[in-house]
Amino acid sequence: MKRLTKWLASAALIIPMCLTGLTAHAANHVSALDAAKTNDEITVKKYGDEEDSNYSFRLKRTDKTTCIWTDSSGVSEKKLFHQTGLNIERWGQMITSDAQKGKVSCYLTNMGSYKGKNTNLRITFMDWPTYRTESGERYYPVVGVALSLTTDFYGLTFSDIWYEAKMEILDDSGNPLKVDMTYRADDLDYGQIFGVKKTDPIDGLAIPEDSRVYYTDQDGFHYFYAENLNSSEYDKDSVQVQYGNTSTFTLRVGGGVAFPNSFTYSQYASEKIKKDYARFEKYLIGVSDVEESTNAGAVLGWIAGSAKGYGPFTPPVPTKSVSKTEVHGSETFEYRINFKVPECQPADYYSSMVMTDTLAAAITADSVSVYDADNVKDVSSYFDIQVTKGTQDKITVSAKDTASGWIYGKSFEIRITVHKRPEYVFGSSNVVSNQASLQVDSNTPKKSNTVQTSFYYQITTEVENGNITASNRKVPAGGSMNISYSPLTNYYLKSVTVDQKPVDLDTYESKYSFTKVNADHHIKVVYAKNPVLTITKEVTGKWDEFGTPTFLFQIDGTDFNGIRRTYYEALCIPEQFAEDGVYRKSFTMNIPAGKWTVSEIAVSRFKLTRIKEVQNGTISGQTVQLNTQDHDTAKATFCNQITTYQNFSHNDLEINEFGK
Numbered sequence: 001m002k003r004l005t006k007w008l009a010s011a012a013l014i015i016p017m018c019l020t021g022l023t024a025h026a027a028n029h030v031s032a033l034d035a036a037k038t039n040d041e042i043t044v045k046k047y048g049d050e051e052d053s054n055y056s057f058r059l060k061r062t063d064k065t066t067c068i069w070t071d072s073s074g075v076s077e078k079k080l081f082h083q084t085g086l087n088i089e090r091w092g093q094m095i096t097s098d099a100q101k102g103k104v105s106c107y108l109t110n111m112g113s114y115k116g117k118n119t120n121l122r123i124t125f126m127d128w129p130t131y132r133t134e135s136g137e138r139y140y141p142v143v144g145v146a147l148s149l150t151t152d153f154y155g156l157t158f159s160d161i162w163y164e165a166k167m168e169i170l171d172d173s174g175n176p177l178k179v180d181m182t183y184r185a186d187d188l189d190y191g192q193i194f195g196v197k198k199t200d201p202i203d204g205l206a207i208p209e210d211s212r213v214y215y216t217d218q219d220g221f222h223y224f225y226a227e228n229l230n231s232s233e234y235d236k237d238s239v240q241v242q243y244g245n246t247s248t249f250t251l252r253v254g255g256g257v258a259f260p261n262s263f264t265y266s267q268y269a270s271e272k273i274k275k276d277y278a279r280f281e282k283y284l285i286g287v288s289d290v291e292e293s294t295n296a297g298a299v300l301g302w303i304a305g306s307a308k309g310y311g312p313f314t315p316p317v318p319t320k321s322v323s324k325t326e327v328h329g330s331e332t333f334e335y336r337i338n339f340k341v342p343e344c345q346p347a348d349y350y351s352s353m354v355m356t357d358t359l360a361a362a363i364t365a366d367s368v369s370v371y372d373a374d375n376v377k378d379v380s381s382y383f384d385i386q387v388t389k390g391t392q393d394k395i396t397v398s399a400k401d402t403a404s405g406w407i408y409g410k411s412f413e414i415r416i417t418v419h420k421r422p423e424y425v426f427g428s429s430n431v432v433s434n435q436a437s438l439q440v441d442s443n444t445p446k447k448s449n450t451v452q453t454s455f456y457y458q459i460t461t462e463v464e465n466g467n468i469t470a471s472n473r474k475v476p477a478g479g480s481m482n483i484s485y486s487p488l489t490n491y492y493l494k495s496v497t498v499d500q501k502p503v504d505l506d507t508y509e510s511k512y513s514f515t516k517v518n519a520d521h522h523i524k525v526v527y528a529k530n531p532v533l534t535i536t537k538e539v540t541g542k543w544d545e546f547g548t549p550t551f552l553f554q555i556d557g558t559d560f561n562g563i564r565r566t567y568y569e570a571l572c573i574p575e576q577f578a579e580d581g582v583y584r585k586s587f588t589m590n591i592p593a594g595k596w597t598v599s600e601i602a603v604s605r606f607k608l609t610r611i612k613e614v615q616n617g618t619i620s621g622q623t624v625q626l627n628t629q630d631h632d633t634a635k636a637t638f639c640n641q642i643t644t645y646q647n648f649s650h651n652d653l654e655i656n657e658f659g660k
Contacts, residue, residue, distance in 0.1 A: 559594035
C-alpha cells in the first residue's frame with residue numbers, strides 16, 4: 001500500500017522509500033500470476049466475479065476506537081510517537097533492541113462487530129531481521145498503527161525494515177473471538193512487501209487477473225512484493241487473504257530494504273537507512289503533528305486491512321427454517337428467514353433489499369417481525385413490513401435505509417407467525433411447502449431452501465367395559481383411520497357416539513371409519529353388562545305319568561334402541577313331584593336390555609294361579625312387565641296348579657330354531 005500520508009492526503013510530501021533496486025525484468029523475480037499457475041494456494045480473481053459474503057467481515061476503525069500502546073520489555077529510553085494530522089492518527093515506536101520482540105504491542109478497541117460481539121484487536125510485534133550497515137551499525141524497524149479519521153480504515157505502518165505482527169481478535173472480555181474475515185492489502189508499491197504466514201487458517205489467497213506484484217515463498221511465508229515504483233492502480237497491486245474460523249493470524253510488512261529477492265533489497269543500504277532514521281529521530285519521535293513530520297521527510301508506509309473484493313460480495317442468501325415440522329390442526333407455528341448482509345464499502349451499499357414470501361393457500365399470516373439475529377433484538381422499525389391478504393398471503397419486508405452503514409455486517413432473522421386457515425380442507429396431501437426469496441438492487445432474487453410442514457389431527461377414543469383402538473392417534477390431515485372396538489365378556493354394545501352424536505349400532509357394530517379427516521374427532525363406545533331376565537315356574541299338585549309338563553312364555557317389548565322385539569321360551573319339567581307338593585324350576589334369557597312384557601301361553605291341565613316374586617318389574621293382570629333397560633336383572637315367578645288328571649297327557653314340545 002502507498003505510504004500512509006500520500007494515500008490519505010494529496011498535499012503530503014512523497015519521498016521514495018528506497019534508492020537502489022533491481023530492474024523489473026530481472027530473471028530471478030517471479031510474478032504472482034506465473035506463481036499461481038503452479039501454486040494451487042494462489043487464486044487468480046476476475047474483476048466482477050462475486051466474492052463469498054461469508055468472508056465479508058473486516059476489522060475497521062469506528063468512532064469508538066481507542067489505542068493503548070504497551071512496551072513491557074524493560075528497555076530504557078523508549079522511542080515512542082503519537083501523532084495526528086492530515087486526517088489520520090497514529091501510534092508507533094522505533095525499536096532499539098531485540099529484547100523488545102514480543103514485548104511491544106498495541107490494543108485497538110471497538111474494531112467492528114462480529115455476530116453481535118464487539119471486536120478488539122491486539123497487535124504484538126514479534127520479530128524482525130538482524131540488519132547492519134556496511135560499517136556494522138545495527139538498525140531496527142519502526143513499528144506502528146494508523147487510523148484514518150475520514151474512513152473506517154486502519155493500517156500497519158512501517159519504514160524500510162520489515163517486521164512481523166501477530167494479530168489477535170478478542171471480545172470485550174479479552175477472550176479469543178473466532179471469525180471468518182477478509183484482509184486485503186491494497187496498492188503495494190515502492191518495493192513494499194506483504195507476508196502471509198502459511199500455517200495460518202487461510203481459506204483463500206488471491207490476486208487480480210492483471211496483477212503486477214511478485215511472489216516468493218520462504219521462511220514459512222507467502223511473500224508478495226512490488227517494484228520500486230509509484231502506483232496509482234490499487235487493485236492491480238493488491239493481495240486478498242480470506243481467513244476461516246480464526247482469532248489469530250500473522251503478517252509481515254515492510255519497505256523491503258532488508259528483504260532478499262525484493263526489488264529494493266540491497267545488502268548494505270547504509271546511506272538510505274542512516275538518512276531515514278536520522279529524520280525519524282528528529283521529526284517523528286516527540287513530534288505530535290503528522291504534517292510536520294511528513295514535510296520534513298519522516299515518511300512511513302502502511303498496509304491496511306480492507307475487505308474490498310475484486311467483485312461484489314454475493315448478495316445475502318436466505319436460509320429458512322420452521323419451528324414445527326408437524327402441526328396439529330390450527331395451532332400457530334413460525335417461519336424464520338435468516339440472512340447476513342455482508343460488510344460493504346459505502347460505494348457498494350445497496351439501493352434496495354427486499355424479502356418476499358408467498359405463503360401456501362392452507363395457511364395465513366398472524367404477525368411479521370424482524371430481529372437482529374446476533375443480538376436477539378427486535379429491529380422491525382427499520383423495515384417496511386407489508387402483509388397482503390388473499391388466497392395466498394404475500395409477505396414483503398423491505399429495508400427502509402440501505403444507504404447507512406448500520407445494516408451491513410449484521411445478521412437478520414425475519415419471523416412470520418402463521419396458522420392454518422379454518423376454512424381450508426386438506427385433500428390428497430397434508431404437506432405444506434414454503435420458500436422465501438431475497439433481492440438486493442435489481443439482482444436476481446436469491447431463493448431460500450424449501451421447508452415443509454405436515455398437518456395432522458387427533459382421534460381420541462373412549463370405551464366403557466370393552467377394548468378400543470388407542471387414543472390420541474395422529475391422522476394426516478385429509479387422511480383416514482379405522483377405529484375398532486369389542487366388549488368384555490358378558491357385555492353388549494349399548495351406544496357409539498362420534499363427537500357426542502349417536503351413530504347406528506347395526507352399521508357400526510365393531511368398527512368405525514373416519515375419512516377425509518379435517519378436524520379432531522372423539523369416539524365413545526359404551527358396553528353394558530348383558531341383563532339377565534329370569535322366569536321361574538312354580539307348580540303344585542301330583543305328578544302323574546301323562547308326559548312331560550311343558551310351559552310356554554312370550555316375551556314382548558322394546559329394546560334400548562327402541563326396536564320392537566318378541567321372544568318365545570319353553571320350560572319343561574320332566575322331574576316327578578308329589579301330590580300337594582311344590583316344584584320350582586327356572587330359566588334365564590340373555591336378550592337386549594329393554595322393557596319387556598312377559599306372559600304365559602295357556603296350556604292344558606295347568607292353570608296360572610298368580611305371579612309373584614317380581615324384581616325390577618310390575619304385575620299387570622296375567623302379565624308382568626320387567627325392566628332390564630335400567631337394571632342388570634329382572635325376575636318373576638309364575639305359579640301354576642294341576643287342574644285335570646283324566647284322559648289327558650301333558651303337552652309335548654318340539655322346538656324348531658331358525659336363523660335370523
